[in-house]
Each structure stands twice: as structure tokens, then as C-alpha cells.
Amino acid sequence: MTVREKVKRRIIREFFNSHSYKKKDVVDDVITTYPYEFSPVCKNKFLEAMRVNFRHHKANSEFYGRLCEYKKFDEDRISSFDDIWDIPYILSDTFKFYNIETKTRDLLKTEFTSSGTSGRKSKITMNTISGQRLLNSVYLIYKTLGLASEKSANYLMMCYNPEVDNDVGTTNSDVIISCLTPRNDLFYALDTNKTGHMEFLKDQAVEKLREFINEGRPVRILGFVHHTCEVIMSYREKYGRVRFPEGSCILTGGGWKGARNPYGKNFDYFTFLEENTTIDPKNVRDLYTLIEHPVFYLECEQHHKHIPNVSLACVRDPRTLKKLPYGEAGLIHLFTPLVESCPILSILTTDYGYIEKSCPCSVGGPYIKVIGRAGMTKKVTCAFTADQFVSGNGMEVARE
Numbered sequence: 001m002t003v004r005e006k007v008k009r010r011i012i013r014e015f016f017n018s019h020s021y022k023k024k025d026v027v028d029d030v031i032t033t034y035p036y037e038f039s040p041v042c043k044n045k046f047l048e049a050m051r052v053n054f055r056h057h058k059a060n061s062e063f064y065g066r067l068c069e070y071k072k073f074d075e076d077r078i079s080s081f082d083d084i085w086d087i088p089y090i091l092s093d094t095f096k097f098y099n100i101e102t103k104t105r106d107l108l109k110t111e112f113t114s115s116g117t118s119g120r121k122s123k124i125t126m127n128t129i130s131g132q133r134l135l136n137s138v139y140l141i142y143k144t145l146g147l148a149s150e151k152s153a154n155y156l157m158m159c160y161n162p163e164v165d166n167d168v169g170t171t172n173s174d175v176i177i178s179c180l181t182p183r184n185d186l187f188y189a190l191d192t193n194k195t196g197h198m199e200f201l202k203d204q205a206v207e208k209l210r211e212f213i214n215e216g217r218p219v220r221i222l223g224f225v226h227h228t229c230e231v232i233m234s235y236r237e238k239y240g241r242v243r244f245p246e247g248s249c250i251l252t253g254g255g256w257k258g259a260r261n262p263y264g265k266n267f268d269y270f271t272f273l274e275e276n277t278t279i280d281p282k283n284v285r286d287l288y289t290l291i292e293h294p295v296f297y298l299e300c301e302q303h304h305k306h307i308p309n310v311s312l313a314c315v316r317d318p319r320t321l322k323k324l325p326y327g328e329a330g331l332i333h334l335f336t337p338l339v340e341s342c343p344i345l346s347i348l349t350t351d352y353g354y355i356e357k358s359c360p361c362s363v364g365g366p367y368i369k370v371i372g373r374a375g376m377t378k379k380v381t382c383a384f385t386a387d388q389f390v391s392g393n394g395m396e397v398a399r400e
Contacts, residue, residue: 024129025052026045026048026049026052027049027052027053027133027337027338027340028133029045029048029049030042030045030046030049030309030310030337030338031133031136031137031140031310031338032140032309033140034140034144035137035140035141035144035308035309035310036144036306036308036309036363036364036365037309038309038365042309043081044081046081046084046309046310046312046337047078047080047081047084049337050078050084050087050335050337050345051075051078052337053337053338053339053340053345054075054078054087054345055075056102056340057102057340057343057345058074058075060102060103060104061100061101061102061103061343063098063100063343064088064090064100064102064343067088067090068088071088073086073087073088084312084335085314085323085333087335087345087346088346089333089346089347089348090292090343090344090346090347090348091347091348091350092122092290092292092293092347092348092349092350093122093350095122095123095124095291095292096120096121096122096123097120099123099125100124100342100343101125101341101342102340102341102342102343104127104129104340104341106127106128106129106341109125109126109127109341110125110126110127110131111123111124111125111126112124112125112126112172112291112294113291122291122292123291124291124292124294124339124342124344125341125342126294126339126341126342127340127341129340130338130339130340130341130342133310133338133339134294134295134338134339135176137295137296137308137310137338138176138177138296139180141296141298141308142177142180142296142298143180144363145285145298145299145300145306145363146301147180147249147251147285147298148180148181149180149181149247150181150182151181151182151218151247152181152182152183152184152217152218153181153182153183153184153217153218153219153220153247153248153249154183154184154185154186154212154215154217154218154219154220155178155183155185155186155187155219155220155221155222156186156187156189156205156208156209156212156219156220156221156222156231157174157178157186157187157188157189157190157222157223158189158190158205158221158222158223158224158227158228158231158252159174159188159189159190159222159223159224160188160190160191160198161188161190161191161192162175173253173287173289173294173296174222174223174253177222177251178220178222181218181220184217185212187204187205187208188201189201189202189204189205189223189227189231190223190227200227200230202227202230202231202234203234205227205231206231206234206235206238209221209231209235209242210235210239212245213242213243213244213245215245216245217245218245218246218247218248218249219244219245219248219249220248220249220250220251221249221250221251221252222251222252222253223252223253224252224253225252225253225269225286228250228252229269229272232272232273232276232277233276236276241276241277241278242276242277242278242279243277243278244277244278244279247283248279248280248283249279249283249284249285250273250279250283250284250285251285251286251287252284252285252286252287253286253287253288253289269284270284282301284303285298285299285300285303286299286303286305287299287305288305288368288370290334290347290349290351292344292347292349293311293334293336293344293347293349294339295308295310295311295334295336295338296308297311297367297368300359300361300362300363300367301361302359302360302361304356304359304361304367304369305367305368305369305370306359306363306365306366306367307355307365307366307367307368310336310337310338311334311335311336312334312335312336313332313333313334313335313355313366313368314332314333314355315328315329315330315331315332315333315353315354315355316330316331316333316348317330317331318330318331318352321348324354326354326355326356326357326366327354327355327356328354329352329353329354329371330352330353330354331348331349331350331351331352332349332351332352332353332368332370333346333347333348333349334346334347334349335347350373351370351372351373352370352371352372352373353368353369353370353371353372354368354369354371355367355368355369356369
């Protein structure tokens, strides 16, 4: 591991262990010790945080300011909790074509991109304050759902080596997650080969997994589902069933997008793991998050992706954009006030799914069920034409 990555991990780890996060304004008040509390007090805090965040982006993002002028929407229209649903959105795909920032006093900023597995990459800008808020939220989410531990683990990372692709959002998410326990050893399965090209080091990953299992320490596999399955299948062919040490976890996040076909239409992930490994199904958790909305929707033991109280979610009809009731499928619309360096407070995604009101697990509360990527209709695509807020208007927003 290089010095750069060691420093990055040390900063994240020290942040998680310090328990000294200092709140700076009303936006920080939405981050509660128990991230699934939805009391009237929490809802009021979220409303006020969204008002503050909206005011900031409208005033300091020329792109978002012009969008709000076009929609004739200002802060006075956010007077009740239900008004949040009407805050002007940006379609998530917009970030594939434009670099959209919001001016902040914090000049330390980092650009993050999506993995681009479905084509063009999205890009957002993150400043220090926004990153600290998200880190604090992530730690509390994983701790509440029983996945933060003081017991050391070995990590098999099914993601890009951050020394090669340090700005990829999925990589940074997995680096953060790998700091939720003391790390004994770590191996990246997506790295450069001897010729300098990115490669899936499947054979090396299989041997590393074998080494970890023989050591007997808990193993945590993080990253893309597809690569995880490939390594497990290769391990099974060479060494037999994967007998994970007690306390091991598989914490996946994305990675299907076109790679699922080789497994067949009737492929069931949990049946696959049961047949090929000894992993406890309760320790297999998937994560839903977007580079355009970096809040973590982590699965509980019932495998439901819970909505934390630092965000708000609804589903909209793809043609009318009408907000749909619980259980009806449509486009997922996500809200959060945590980020101040990029106007991602209201993001209409191209993901298709539905929301259930309450989970039977101990956490309870609403959760998101993601069905897949929606085919965007002309009506939805044209509902927000970004060019009119960028091209030829002297804006400080660059198109790639």
C-alpha cells in the first residue's frame, strides 16, 4: 500500500474513531446518532436544512440559480415538509455532460466520477465540509446496522485500486467502508497489470482469498457483485466450497449493468452464495448509492435498503412525474441537504424502483427497492433541458 493511500485511510479511520465531529450549522443537525429516527423534531430539522441548502445553491450555483428562476421557485415556497417534494430537481444524467459546481468558502475540493459501467461517467465536486458530513453519516449507518467492529479483518476489494483510479466514486465508497474495522491486510482485484493496463486480477484474488481463509481472521469482500461472483466460482472450482471464517461479510455495491447475462435470467444471488460458500446470509449486505447522490442506502438483515434521515426519497411516474404512493414503481427521486459544493439537493434518477413504508426488521422505517435502470422517455428527458442554463450564457460551468 502506498503512502498516499495509507494517509487517506488514516484520516478516515481517525475520523471514525474520534467521535469528535463538530456541528457547524443547521444542516449538520440532521445527522443524528440513530440515523433512522423520523420523529417530528427530525423532520423539522430536515426541512430547515433543506431550506438553508436550497438558499445556498440558488445563490451560489449559476446553473441551479437559473433553473430555479425558470421554475419560478424560491425559498418562500419551502414552508412545510411536503413542500420539499417540489424543490426543482436536476436529472442525474445531466452530470454525465456538465461539470456543475456551487461556490463555497471552502476552496479544498475533490472531483469524484462514477465508474462509467453503463457508458459516460458522471462527475461531481465535493468540498471538505460536505465530505465530513457524509463520512459521519456513513459511520452511523454502518454502526447502527451492526457492521462497524473493533475486530480486525482482511479485505478483498472488488473495486479499482485508488492509486490508479482515485476519483472513482465506487472506489472511494469502498475505501471508506474498509475503515469500519481495523484492517489486517487488503487486496485490490481491479488493478494495473505488468503492461500498465487495468485488469481484473481474478487468479490473484482467488489465491488471496485462499490465504485469508487459511489465516482464520474475518474476511470482508467489498465492491462489485459481478467480480465477487467470478472469484467465488473460480475458488470453488479450484479449492471447493468457500468456507469463510466466522464474522466474515460480503458488502457489495453495484456492478451488474450488462454483466448479469452470463448467469442467466433466473440467477439468484443468495442461492449462489448458499451453494458455493458458508457465508451467513445476514452478513451479506448490498448498498445503493449514486455519485450524484452520495448518501448510503444500506441493507438491513432483511436485505432491505433503508432510507436514512439525512435524505428523503419518493418515486415518480416516468411520463407525468407525478409522485407515486408506496409500493408503486417509477423513477426514484432523492433529496439531501448534506452537500454544499454541488447542487445535488434534489436529484431525479434514471433508476426504476419503489418505496415501501415500513420494514419488519428492528430498524423499521421506509426502504427503497431498486428494480433496475429505466428507459428514459422523451417527456422525462425533455422535462429538464440543461442546455438552456449553460450554453451561450457566459456561465462558469464547463461541458465535457
